[in-house]
Amino acid sequence: MSVQRRTTTGALAALTALALTMAGCGSDEPSGADAKNITLTIAANSIVGGKNAAGAQWIQDWVIPKFIEAQKAKGVTAKVTFVPSGVDDEQYKTKLALDLRSKAGPDVIAIDGIWVGEFAQAGYIKPLADVAGSGVDSWEGWSQIPQSVQGLGTFEGKKYGVPQGTDGRVLYFNKKLFAQAGLPADWQPKSWQDILDAGAKLKTIPGVTPIQINAGTAMGEATSMQGALPLLVGAGGEIWKDGKWSGATQPVKDTLEFYSKVYGGGLGDPKLQQEAKGRDKSFEMFAAGKIGILGEGDYFWRSVVEPTKGIAKMADRDATVGYAMIPAKQPGAGIRGQDFVSMSGGGVRVVNPNSKYPAQAWELLSFMSSAEAVKSELAGAARITARMDVNKDVLSADPMLSFVSQKVLPVTAYRPPLAVYPQVSVALQEATAAVVSGKSPADAAAEYQKKVEGIVGGAGNVQS
Amino acid sequence: MVQATSSPDTTSDVGTEAVPGARHDGASPDAAGLGRARAAAFVVPSMVLIVLFLVLPAAWTIYLGVTNYRLTGLAAAHPEIVGLDNYTTALGDDRFLTSLGLTLQFVLGSAVIGQAFLGFAIAWTLRDRRGPMRRVVEAFVLLAWILPGSVVAFLWIALLDRDAGTLNAVLHTPGAAWLLDHPMLSIIVFNTWRGTAFSMMLYSAALGNVPPSHLETAKLAGANTWQQLRDVVFPRIRGHILTNLLLISLWTFNDFSPYLITAGGPEQKSEILAVYVYKVALSGGQLGFGSAISFLMLLINLVLALVYLRMLGRRKEEA
């Protein structure tokens, strides 16, 4: 009996002890800007040996030692740790949101630019200057980051984060297939019709899918970023403008009409859009010379068909893969009257407003965004960073990325950083899915309008 | 309803019968002299954990279900009570109702028909078998049950792949897109594969309780297999069938692993409720709405449980 009682009370005591050890944990060290002992944590959705391994490696092997060294020179003992993740962006975002809503979490956090608005609205992050003080505005880096790219970390006119880099979307094409179909190696379509015409010619080659424009929900946000949204801006529409979401507007209908011409007209493979691993497969197919035209971001060039480390390597990438700007529906029909369009996104880094050492966290953040650090992060590889001074040095080696930086970024557009955007995006993806599987664009547009009204709280917030 | 089954079990177990009255006289069958107080002490550790980490979060979730709470955005900072709005929205939403229909298909197809039937068939076929055949079959069935979900999902993607999946190679049906053209069938077969082990184990234990002499007698009287099952076996294992159906239906209803294979697609054609909640709550961040749907799922589970109890419980009383 005594044995049994001890067990139960033991278990109870353990649980009570657990409950009691909550809170506490605060230390008595000075936490001001001149603290001599500081601890900081960095979080990013990357991990050594897994997703975005290079980024994680850089933080562990370069940023942290260098920063500690610099602090030591000032007589400050810094302890900096990296919290890696390397999972789906949605799961990473969930974890951060849970941390931040509990007023906890890492000090310097890498997030997708698209989350800035919703995190700010939720009170999870605050304008940098409010968190870290006057040091923010006087940072040298701002002058090196183009206004449009700064927009990634800006919400309602305030700077919440420092952009890490950006990207742009283009149309890739297989020059060998183009030669076979009698198309030029320096192809640059001027209108959507030009794309369809090229597709029709490619269709004569057996075993080749002429056009791959991402569609459907299985590809998720890739459908929006690489397909629906570039088309939408090409038709002169914006998903969110002047406080209203785009319903079944003419540009949305035009976009769906284009999908219907591609997938209803036998120029694309509708099944591929539904497959859970459809995007992977589209990469493999392009690398194997089975896709003529593919809409993708510069990521495709850097990491997919990259000849040595890509996930669908093309040894002859530089000779075989061509790229062209995405045309508007007709010349001048794009947003802002543009002839060519694109979509961009990118990551930013923010300072946790609950950081115990906000000034030092900012110091770390700005150090990570310094020209020296950014160059070190690239480690010889080319990539479009947020900083013009770095871009100037590194992009010249890669014609494709210079092309994106010089030609595409000036005409690009960004997504609205609002909490309901992901749902509107899904509704748009569903509309493309419906068209690809045979629904009429008009019906799909009407259905989409209905869904958007439900998502954003009534027809009053939707433009049609 | 639930109380109806709390009547003392009429086990045919030899051990129980060896202590006549111990379980049937209505008094406490307290053979070990536990007493209520000590019995309570035995239950307390479990209950503390359950109350803290199950009941509390569940109650909290039910509360979230009447708010418009979101993980991010304005509604995260200032959630509002919206009453039953989430429920009326869900019940008036085609997507929810379709999803519910698919879930019932999934439960009926993979749990009730797939797992329970196949599990029983295997248990019945192997009942008087010993030796390597039995061990090999059981080992593979059990392997499917205990491997991690993410690994298993990958295996099935590899199996059903359109271009050169193993299944297409075996059946000589190149290019058949199983996951796209028959998404529900795919996940039903998948879940049958995944979960049959539980039913198999349960039924082989149950069949062990059927006295072989009764089966022999029936056989000698000229009963065919079906008659043997109907007259001798089922009456004895009705309780097991109930437990089995109850548990596997509950688990299947809330099973999220099809998401890893079809992600609910194509076009929500395999979006069962557990997948729908994941999309709403995690991808969409709508925790209030997601919580409301979770609670609706709980209620539907309750109804299912009551239906089973009524179907199998009442006949037991008659018997």
Place this chain on the structure above:
Amino acid sequence: MNTTVSHLLGRIGRYVFLSAVLGFFAIPLLWLATAPFDSTPKITTSMPDFALDNFRALLDNPYAVESLLNSVWLAGGTAILVVVFAALAAYALSRVRIPGRDALLYGLLLLSSIVTGTATMVPLFELAFRLNLIDSRLGVILIMSGGLLPAAIFILKDFMDSTPTSYEESARVFGASPLQIVRHIVVPVVRPGLATVAVWAVANVWGNFLVPYLLLRSPDKAPAAVIMYTLYTEGGQADLRLLSTFSLLYSLPVVLMFIFVSTRYGFRFHGGIKR
């Protein structure tokens, strides 16, 4: 003679059925047996070229091996907690009448389904945060146990129901305490049931991604289920070489455990669960 023919037909039918069952359960597992040994694995099953490069590549991953150990901690801790607590509770519920017992069990079983869903993550996280269980293995163990206990009690109670009470009475006569009775008399009888519940608990924790991912912070505490998800590239593409190899390593411990348990204790529902 007629009976011999039908007997033979029955035998043939039985073998055909069992072969079909074996095929159905074995074929999906092929990929796991081939892909890890293929230097360029595809999503489809094919004869591997028996290269071990993938394993070498995986060993370079700083978290892979350690994560398996972490999984052992989490799964083992949960299994022990669940088996011990559930056995005690199931025994008490089986032997002593507590009013509303069955309704309570059913209710908890239903609740456990809601808590395993994704919608509960905010309450669970908040709870863990307030109890200072963030980045604590104990937190994961406690939360997983809370979710698994109802079903475990449910299963074990019926085991206990079908075990004889006569030995307990004799032991009591000789002055054994209830806890001693449980340890020395009840546990040996229901051992296969305990083993089965333990394996079931381990398998559940072993495969769970969301709870450890949301609650743990330090990478050196991350279990294999979390590391499995990190073997993707920037664009979300699976790195099949690492993924297939890790899948195999990740599966092996549960398989070994299963083999161990089934040879040592028997892996079955002994008396059967019964209402």
